[in-house]
Amino acid sequence: MSPTVAQNEVLPMPTRKPAVADPVEVVAAGAGADKVPMSVSALTGAPDAGAPIVASDSKITTDVKSAIASEGLASDSSIAVSTIDGVVALSGSVRSQSAIDQVKDVAAKVKDVKGVDTSGLILASL
Helix, strand or coil: CCCCCCCCCCHHHHHCCCCCCCCCEEEEHHHHCCCEEEEECCCCECCCCCCCCCCCCCHHHHHHHHHHHCCCCCCCEEEEEEEECCCCEEEEEEECCCHHCCCCCHHHHHCCCCCEEEEEEEEEEC
């Protein structure tokens, strides 16, 4: 039997603690599906403290450009850098095959680079 309520009587709302969601796995789909899943809180979206952190493609691009410049490889060349899913693509013109090899080695040593594509580099005509 339900309690009797007088007209216009205000009843207190029952109090409940908010539900706390369990952590969920977030897995990239498509080209980046091979990345390690990262646990996140379903409520906050914040990464768990122990989850691996993968550098963004823009960060990798910036780091590769800096590494190429610090090696002095950009002075004689016109090299563009782009990154997709950790794979660095180099394009532009360089003076020699050894310069292509050297810039590839420099880019490959940058943290979080998964691969380097030099098919966009051409030898500059003298």
